[in-house]
Amino acid sequence: MLDLRVFENRELAQRILMAITREAEMIGREVRLMHVCGTHEDTVTRSGIRSLLPENIKIVSGPGCPVCITPVEDIVKMQEIMRKAREEGEEIILTTFGDMYKIPTPRGSFSDLKGEGYDIRIVYSIYDTYxxxxxxxxxxxxxxxxxxETTTAPAAGMLEAVAAEGMENFKIYSVHRLTPPAVEALVKQGTNFDGLIDPGHVSTIIGVKGWEYITTEYGVPQVIAGFEPVDFLMGVLLLLRMIRKGETRIENEYTRAVRYEGNLKAQELIGRFFEVRDAKWRALGVIPTSGLELREEWKELDIRNIYRVGVPKLPDLEKGCLCGAVLRGLALxxxxxxxxKECTPRHPVGPCMVSYEGTCSIFYKYGALF
Known part of the structure; x- marks a missing residue:
């Protein structure tokens, strides 16, 4: 059995850092490496990795928090569905995750709605809802x-169980998103980064194969990395070696969990219940082929087909909030x-401060360690 303690080994991390320093010196220019994963950001910030790297190696965070990018309109629409159901004599029990519970919108959060007397419960997984x-x-x-993709797979598995049992009182409101199209959108929009560190958990579902087109079509070197400090540092080292040699390919550092083809059963389940559509990301706009909606044959499982409500266009962020720039890797x-100051986890202004996967929340949590 693999001893996972090796991925937290201080001496090994120091040797990798020495190799990173040598590569950085040979490259001789600033190198920007992006990740798109809240767990990676937690590892980087908690471990003080940015402070350990050579000055010319910059780690930037992209849109790695699915709760942070959930559109304001969807949160408000679910609130309006709750209100309409009550008007028609039905009380809905709404479940969602803890970090989604307090995401701010111009019309309040789910937490505020619970304060109005609606039945809203925090769950750890969609199985709890089932x-x-x-x-x-x-x-x-x-x-x-x-x-x-990591959360979509168990959602699809739960929908399979619901369909098999013929449960009529279980519905979902899907705001699932796909990660590679968001990276593609950033590249097309001109976000500047020299290499990409891909999230290991997403990659267990889509495999190395799911990321390949980012390299072949856009010339972006990539490394799929795990979540321990040594994993991330190895990801940085592998990317720097590619950049120094002028190589463009994708490498899998997280071989203990990620296969080339990914999880075929999970992919099959997702494809059975969901179809790909263009979708809005909060503070990023509409990204082509980045959203997942229930297929027509499963429309009875979508609460939006039971209660239809309209929501006006609402501002994504409060004035002065840089969450959009943080999600694009343009700001820390x-x-x-x-x-x-005005924005803290207790009183968040933007979504990046609410979710435990949000970069602002992580920076606040670990203070001077970044």
């Missing part, structure tokens, strides 16, 4: 379902004048 629906057959139970949280 159990709740089975325990309350006379109630309509809805899961507000965010997440990238400390560049924002609101960070740590």
């Amino acid at each position: 159990k709740l629906a089975r325990e309350n057959p006379d109630k309509l139970v809805v899961h507000f379902s965010p997440g990238f 949280p400390t560049d924002c004048k609101l960070f740590g």
